Amino acid sequence: MTAMIPTVPTPSGPGRKRPTIRDVAREAGVSYATVSRVLNGREWVSPEAVRSVREAISRTGYTANPHARSLATGKSGSIAFLLTEPQHLLFEDPNFSVLLRGVAQALSDRELTLILMIASTPEERTRTVAYLSGGHVDGVLLVSPHSGDPLLSQLVRAEVPIVACGRVLGYEQVISSVMADDRNGGRSAVEHLIAAGCQRIATITGPQDTAGGVDRLQGYHDALIAHGLTIEPGRIVHGDWSRESGAAAMRTLLDQSPDLDAVFAASDAMAAGALRVLREAGRDVPGEVRVVGFDDSGLAATTEPPLTTVRHPLDRVSEEMVRLLTDVIAGRTPLSITVPTTLVVRASSPA
Amino acid sequence: MTAMIPTVPTPSGPGRKRPTIRDVAREAGVSYATVSRVLNGREWVSPEAVRSVREAISRTGYTANPHARSLATGKSGSIAFLLTEPQHLLFEDPNFSVLLRGVAQALSDRELTLILMIASTPEERTRTVAYLSGGHVDGVLLVSPHSGDPLLSQLVRAEVPIVACGRVLGYEQVISSVMADDRNGGRSAVEHLIAAGCQRIATITGPQDTAGGVDRLQGYHDALIAHGLTIEPGRIVHGDWSRESGAAAMRTLLDQSPDLDAVFAASDAMAAGALRVLREAGRDVPGEVRVVGFDDSGLAATTEPPLTTVRHPLDRVSEEMVRLLTDVIAGRTPLSITVPTTLVVRASSPA
DNA sequence: TCAATACCTGTAACCGGTCACAGGCTCCTG
DNA sequence: CAGGAGCCTGTGACCGGTTACAGGTATTGA
Numbered sequence: 117m118t119a120m121i122p123t124v125p126t127p128s129g130p131g132r133k134r135p136t137i138r139d140v141a142r143e144a145g146v147s148y149a150t151v152s153r154v155l156n157g158r159e160w161v162s163p164e165a166v167r168s169v170r171e172a173i174s175r176t177g178y179t180a181n182p183h184a185r186s187l188a189t190g191k192s193g194s195i196a197f198l199l200t201e202p203q204h205l206l207f208e209d210p211n212f213s214v215l216l217r218g219v220a221q222a223l224s225d226r227e228l229t230l231i232l233m234i235a236s237t238p239e240e241r242t243r244t245v246a247y248l249s250g251g252h253v254d255g256v257l258l259v260s261p262h263s264g265d266p267l268l269s270q271l272v273r274a275e276v277p278i279v280a281c282g283r284v285l286g287y288e289q290v291i292s293s294v295m296a297d298d299r300n301g302g303r304s305a306v307e308h309l310i311a312a313g314c315q316r317i318a319t320i321t322g323p324q325d326t327a328g329g330v331d332r333l334q335g336y337h338d339a340l341i342a343h344g345l346t347i348e349p350g351r352i353v354h355g356d357w358s359r360e361s362g363a364a365a366m367r368t369l370l371d372q373s374p375d376l377d378a379v380f381a382a383s384d385a386m387a388a389g390a391l392r393v394l395r396e397a398g399r400d401v402p403g404e405v406r407v408v409g410f411d412d413s414g415l416a417a418t419t420e421p422p423l424t425t426v427r428h429p430l431d432r433v434s435e436e437m438v439r440l441l442t443d444v445i446a447g448r449t450p451l452s453i454t455v456p457t458t459l460v461v462r463a464s465s466p467a
Numbered sequence: 468m469t470a471m472i473p474t475v476p477t478p479s480g481p482g483r484k485r486p487t488i489r490d491v492a493r494e495a496g497v498s499y500a501t502v503s504r505v506l507n508g509r510e511w512v513s514p515e516a517v518r519s520v521r522e523a524i525s526r527t528g529y530t531a532n533p534h535a536r537s538l539a540t541g542k543s544g545s546i547a548f549l550l551t552e553p554q555h556l557l558f559e560d561p562n563f564s565v566l567l568r569g570v571a572q573a574l575s576d577r578e579l580t581l582i583l584m585i586a587s588t589p590e591e592r593t594r595t596v597a598y599l600s601g602g603h604v605d606g607v608l609l610v611s612p613h614s615g616d617p618l619l620s621q622l623v624r625a626e627v628p629i630v631a632c633g634r635v636l637g638y639e640q641v642i643s644s645v646m647a648d649d650r651n652g653g654r655s656a657v658e659h660l661i662a663a664g665c666q667r668i669a670t671i672t673g674p675q676d677t678a679g680g681v682d683r684l685q686g687y688h689d690a691l692i693a694h695g696l697t698i699e700p701g702r703i704v705h706g707d708w709s710r711e712s713g714a715a716a717m718r719t720l721l722d723q724s725p726d727l728d729a730v731f732a733a734s735d736a737m738a739a740g741a742l743r744v745l746r747e748a749g750r751d752v753p754g755e756v757r758v759v760g761f762d763d764s765g766l767a768a769t770t771e772p773p774l775t776t777v778r779h780p781l782d783r784v785s786e787e788m789v790r791l792l793t794d795v796i797a798g799r800t801p802l803s804i805t806v807p808t809t810l811v812v813r814a815s816s817p818a
Numbered sequence: 819t820c821a822a823t824a825c826c827t828g829t830a831a832c833c834g835g836t837c838a839c840a841g842g843c844t845c846c847t848g
Numbered sequence: 849c850a851g852g853a854g855c856c857t858g859t860g861a862c863c864g865g866t867t868a869c870a871g872g873t874a875t876t877g878a
Contacts, residue, residue: 147828179601183537184864220585232583234571250530498858535834
């Protein structure tokens with residue numbers, strides 16, 4: 117009769133189950149608690165037990181179920197990289213990519229997983245806050261936060277560990293951050309222009325609700341004041357970091373103060389936009405107008421002429437962000453870290 | 468005596484526990500199974516039960532523990548976006564960012580989490596394979612895979628659901644993919660040049676171990692043959708998609724066949740590199756040499772002159788990749804999807 | 819010789835969900 | 849009025865780990 121039973125598809129096919137810690141234990145002839153100890157490097161396990169467990173693991177091809185582990189430990193082993201800029205700005209900015217690369221590397225080194233979240237629209241923001249507050253991740257890395265963003269207060273209230281890239285205005289005491297020394301960077305850029313003999317220096321700023329936007333402008337102020345130059349409101353125009361906004365700002369500047377002899381743009385992208393407008397207006401760079409950018413992004417070396425700029429050490433920043441976040445998760449009190457910048461001189465404003 | 472007991476810090480502070488499904492059940496006066504049913508929209512739950520569970524949820528601020536859910540269901544709810552290019556190529560390419568944005572959006576719409584993995588170095592690749600095979604993710608989106616990559620065979624052997632961006636040469640039957648119609652796109656680009664009267668058309672190709680590299684070159688062949696033009700080996704030079712490789716290829720081309728009157732580059736980045744070299748060589752674009760790129764990346768509109776290019780519809784591609792991956796996870800057999808391209812005419816080769 | 823100690827191991831509870839199953843209730847039908 | 853169908857709910861097993869605790873053995877010290 118048994119011959120009539122149709123052949124059952126062997127469960128060893130595609131649907132075969134992954135070995136569990138119990139399988140390994142049976143294979144190694146120990147209890148599953150011992151396997152767990154070996155897995156986690158606990159002390160007081162006999163050398164033989166360690167060896168036989170190791171062998172059993174490689175024989176069975178066992179890998180721990182991450183979800184079971186997370187459930188038991190309460191740690192997810194993953195970190196969210198959260199972008200909140202309107203999406204059209206996000207990916208134009210080469211800084212973003214570099215930062216992302218650095219963070220991915222730093223997390224990978226620590227065996228942490230990088231979860232990328234983009235919260236541009238209001239619905240996305242709501243969903244994101246729920247997700248991040250819901251224990252899916254151990255911490256959040258925040259890119260270019262704007263101080264008025266309600267998302268910030270919600271995350272703070274939910275007590276999610278956060279490290280921001282750039283000081284978060286108004287949250288200095290509760291959100292840790294890592295940032296370039298924007299103020300001194302801006303100052304060094306403008307002092308470079310002054311040293312070259314420029315007297316009528318304009319600036320295209322970043323958004324004034326971001327620390328980078330404010331600080332780089334402050335550096336501009338610092339340099340002018342330190343050298344006895346007056347600050348002309350007509351020489352200060354605000355941009356949003358993007359190339360397009362830089363071009364628009366440059367048009368405004370040429371209109372408001374046509375006699376300018378230098379421009380300090382708070383981002384390379386804005387500087388690139390400004391260069392284009394200057395060329396269209398027939399102003400020679402650097403002959404008639406010198407231009408300095410900020411970031412030393414990939415863009416800077418390929419503009420025409422190549423940009424003198426302030427190097428934003430994003431590799432350092434990303435590494436520090438991850439290091440700081442692990443500290444914050446471990447219970448460290450909020451802290452701000454600043455990394456130094458350096459001036460990179462190219463043809464748009466030679467030495 | 469009780470007065471001598473020191474005040475214990477209230478456990479309702481930062482360390483308070485999140486409510487569980489049992490808490491909600493107690494609050495709502497039902498069993499936890501009923502709460503689970505409401506959570507998952509199961510049928511046959513009384514309206515009153517639904518209502519009181521809903522209220523209890525909002526009263527307690529309950530959110531489900533994702534790890535517990537994953538453990539019970541065996542689904543992680545997350546998808547890996549895997550990059551395997553050497554890192555220096557990765558982030559120069561604007562396509563990458565656009566694709567990433569699109570994928571993030573498409574996954575978010577389906578309540579799936581995007582895990583970003585970068586596997587450039589051998590160690591990273593090993594770790595990545597282990598991770599992906601270990602059940603952390605439900606599926607993998609693969610960007611610009613090279614056919615010889617051992618990572619591919621390992622993932623295939625581990626039976627991880629995969630969808631690639633671009634056909635994977637040699638794996639067509641086992642790895643699903645989504646790609647632009649590169650061959651017809653390349654053909655249309657070259658036919659545009661022929662229609663403009665060009666006779667000596669060169670091409671800068673992508674890597675010949677990627678489908679995009681091969682197919683775009685094939686399109687070049689197709690067009691030349693269809694119009695009775697001969698294929699000169701000296702007019703075909705290989706690049707790696709990057710701007711720098713485009714510049715190098717252009718120098719080779721000017722050297723090998725100085726009489727060329729048009730260049731079709733298989734990426735906008737390479738086209739941009741070629742433009743720069745042509746300008747340095749004093750060749751007028753489009754007067755003496757016409758240039759067409761591929762991708763219609765952000766770059767294309769901002770080169771000097773702006774690039775005529777083949778639009779690579781990455782928004783469609785990303786959406787299709789995610790759609791296809793969910794199908795593959797659900798057990799669908801491998802499948803390749805092609806999305807059409809369109810020619811975008813700009814100043815580097817006007818109509 | 820006996821107890822204390824160090825070292826090693828196993829049992830069982832627990833993390834917080836999902837889901838199969840059993841069972842109760844109501845209503846309809848023969 | 850018995851019994852089946854449809855609707856709703858609760859119990860308990862289970863997913864695969866971690867870890868507190870208890871217990872066993874070998875070594876040491878009094």
